[in-house]
Amino acid sequence: EVLLVESGGGLVKPGGSLRLSCAASEFTFSNYNMDWVRQAPGKGLEWVSSISSTSSFINYADSVKGRFTISRDNAKNSLYLHMNSLRVDDTAVYFCARENSFYGLDVWGQGTTVTVSS
Amino acid sequence: QSVLTQPPSASGTPGQRVTISCSGSRSNIGSNSVYWYQQLPGTAPKVLIYSNNQRPSGVPERFSGSKSGTSASLAISGLRSEDEADYYCATWDDNLSGPHVIFGGGTKLTVL
Numbered sequence: 001e002v003l004l005v006e007s008g009g010g011l012v013k014p015g016g017s018l019r020l021s022c023a024a025s026e027f028t029f030s031n032y033n034m035d036w037v038r039q040a041p042g043k044g045l046e047w048v049s050s051i052s053s054t055s056s057f058i059n060y061a062d063s064v065k066g067r068f069t070i071s072r073d074n075a076k077n078s079l080y081l082h083m084n085s086l087r088v089d090d091t092a093v094y095f096c097a098r099e100n101s102f103y104g105l106d107v108w109g110q111g112t113t114v115t116v117s118s
Numbered sequence: 119q120s121v122l123t124q125p126p127s128a129s130g131t132p133g134q135r136v137t138i139s140c141s142g143s144r145s146n147i148g149s150n151s152v153y154w155y156q157q158l159p160g161t162a163p164k165v166l167i168y169s170n171n172q173r174p175s176g177v178p179e180r181f182s183g184s185k186s187g188t189s190a191s192l193a194i195s196g197l198r199s200e201d202e203a204d205y206y207c208a209t210w211d212d213n214l215s216g217p218h219v220i221f222g223g224g225t226k227l228t229v230l
Contacts, residue, residue: 104153
């Protein structure tokens with residue numbers, strides 16, 4: 001079964017840092033662009049960042065630019081999101097998703113919760 | 119404030135037909151495919167419609183999508199209680215760093 005599993009969420013104080021991971025299995029990870037999408041409590045979906053299959057192209061939402069860094073390790077079938085200078089409004093469930101130019105974001109992980117609070 | 123505009127809520131009774139709209143602009147919906155995602159409570163989103171009107175295998179024929187100009191819509195016929203969920207439209211947009219996905223604000227569907 002094609003699977004994405006996120007980890008690394010938790011409670012962090014404002015200004016702190018966290019690294020999220022997303023482990024992919026049962027598909028050729030290196031063939032796909034990948035995205036991070038977040039959902040604040042009771043709110044809608046917000047695209048956060050995307051990275052191309054070879055890491056050549058990287059893009060960020062304005063709300064996280066300069067604070068978050070997306071990366072991937074194709075040898076380990078893993079996607080990462082390094083989050084620095086965290087703010088209360090970064091509190092959300094963070095999903096990793098596989099990007100398919102035809103099918104859209106066609107595979108999603110179950111999400112990992114990040115809570116930024118003092 | 120989302121770039122794509124959806125009604126925040128919709129409702130219907132079992133068996134009814136419900137339509138959810140999604141309004142964008144020439145640079146996003148007007149130039150790209152539209153996708154619809156269904157998010158059941160406490161779960162990750164799932165692709166319901168891709169390429170404006172195509173259903174992935176396993177999605178019932180009750181769900182249909184359409185697009186005209188800078189707007190799109192999702193129709194659900196023969197409404198069932200298990201359709202109660204949040205529905206998001208999405209498409210691609212372009213900024214200085216390249217294309218990325220954008221979402222509508224979401225529509226909460228209630229089955230009365």
